[in-house]
Amino acid sequence: MDISSQTFEFLGREFLTWLWFKSEVRNGSVMIPGFGDIEIVFLRRLVFESGEGDYSETIVCRGFRTDLKEGKTALREGKKIKEARIKLGMGSEEWEFTFKADRFCFQSMALPSHPAFDEEEKDREAQLIDRIGMAETAVGTMERLFHLFVSERLEPTWRSETLPRIQMWLADKTT
Amino acid sequence: MHRSGRSPRWTAPAPRVIDTTVKGNDMGILKGTLTFSRYRVSGDIPENTNDFIDEQLKRFAFRDITTSDKEKSVGWTSLDNILDTAFEYANYHLGEHIAFSLRIDRKQIPASLFKLKVMEAERRYKTEHDRNKLYKTERSDIKDSVRSQLIRMSPPVPSFFDVCWSPRNQWVLITSHSDRVLEDFEDIFKRTFQCTLIPAVPWDPAVLDQDTVQRLFTLKHEGV
Numbered sequence: 001m002d003i004s005s006q007t008f009e010f011l012g013r014e015f016l017t018w019l020w021f022k023s024e025v026r027n028g029s030v031m032i033p034g035f036g037d038i039e040i041v042f043l044r045r046l047v048f049e050s051g052e053g054d055y056s057e058t059i060v061c062r063g064f065r066t067d068l069k070e071g072k073t074a075l076r077e078g079k080k081i082k083e084a085r086i087k088l089g090m091g092s093e094e095w096e097f098t099f100k101a102d103r104f105c106f107q108s109m110a111l112p113s114h115p116a117f118d119e120e121e122k123d124r125e126a127q128l129i130d131r132i133g134m135a136e137t138a139v140g141t142m143e144r145l146f147h148l149f150v151s152e153r154l155e156p157t158w159r160s161e162t163l164p165r166i167q168m169w170l171a172d173k174t175t
Numbered sequence: 176m177h178r179s180g181r182s183p184r185w186t187a188p189a190p191r192v193i194d195t196t197v198k199g200n201d202m203g204i205l206k207g208t209l210t211f212s213r214y215r216v217s218g219d220i221p222e223n224t225n226d227f228i229d230e231q232l233k234r235f236a237f238r239d240i241t242t243s244d245k246e247k248s249v250g251w252t253s254l255d256n257i258l259d260t261a262f263e264y265a266n267y268h269l270g271e272h273i274a275f276s277l278r279i280d281r282k283q284i285p286a287s288l289f290k291l292k293v294m295e296a297e298r299r300y301k302t303e304h305d306r307n308k309l310y311k312t313e314r315s316d317i318k319d320s321v322r323s324q325l326i327r328m329s330p331p332v333p334s335f336f337d338v339c340w341s342p343r344n345q346w347v348l349i350t351s352h353s354d355r356v357l358e359d360f361e362d363i364f365k366r367t368f369q370c371t372l373i374p375a376v377p378w379d380p381a382v383l384d385q386d387t388v389q390r391l392f393t394l395k396h397e398g399v
Contacts, residue, residue, distance in 0.1 A: 008378035008391055097208075104376045105352060109209040128205065129270045132339055135209050135348075146377045154390050 012101035013080045015149045020071075020081065021166050032144050039089030040145075043096070047083035048074040072170050088138055095138045104146075109135060203337040203350050204274070205254070212352055214361075215379065216345045218370035224342060228273060228368070229265060235367040236260035237278040240331055244323045248280045248331070249359050251367070257335060273340040277349065277360055280331035284322065292321045336360070346375060 022030045023040040030038045048059040048071070059079060061071045075081065082102055088095040093112035100107060111134045152162060204211075221227045237250030237260050253259035253266055254274045267275045296317045297309060309317070336356060340347040349360050361372045373379065380388045 003380045003388060003392060005374065005376055005379045007380070007395065009376075010395065011378045011391070012376070100352075103212070103352075103374065104378075105212050107210045107352065109211075111209070125269065128274070129272070131204060131209070132269075132272060132274075135211070139213065143377045150378075150387065150391070153394070154387070 016101040041087040043085045045085040048079040050079040211348045213375040214372035277336045280333045282329040284325045
């Protein structure tokens, strides 16, 4: 049996769909057991894809808060979400980035604002180490969320409970 | 050992002044928002890590191709200063990370110019040799010669991408999503440090436990 990263690439888009659902049903908050509440808000821009290869089609939904009906309509029509602009909050710190599901990668990541960063005198090297640390914190948190998704995805209750709730959410009914 | 006889990590460092204006690039790790690709580093680097990294970074440092007939040059430069390929005072150490930049210079010849110069060269050749036609090999030689001349005359276009490597945690990131850049990066990183880069995704079977891998495999064709 030949299993590689490509085998499970489909999980990237499933994860992003699940994350959107999870953030909306608890008003932008996702609980990671043993870690705490994480603020996850889908912002402004969602990218969907339908079809494969040469026949694929990309649809972009924009808006201030992307609880866009068009986005859910796209999902209902079988389009897959591949990219989203996300706000991630932990405690008083906030990150904002475009998350690309297929490669689990990050674009235009705005790091938490840090008052000391504005001081020219502050050690620039220390700032750089801080920046890398903050980026890693965001990546690590998204990975924790992914593992939470995988554990739910593998639960026997996925089909009987989670999936129907996702479908109700997609239909804009109370979950 | 390092030429100084001491490990490069502990050589007395000069005061670090990071000039973020040098690259004119807000896409790096020094300031602004971050765009990056992450890799898992597979393979062991020698026990004398600091010496190895120091020697290899210098060995694969960027080489200028302005006056050569090479079309592309790929190499490492200092993060702080793109003109620095000497990495004095092991200035790539950033806490427990190793940080430097990848510089890629490319020379490109406009297709229309190339075609025109080949036509001119063929005409000149025919006149000089009093011929009406050229053999296939002659045409090929003329093309190679023209390409070489034009490449030598063309200024290279540089681009820079910051790299941050955590040898302890075995990951590396580069500030690009471009397939072409990532391909060059993976290649030169492997040649420099003899380590293979594997895109860091949390569904990589190598980082999941075997039970999870098996269970995920069985649901592969189900959708959300």
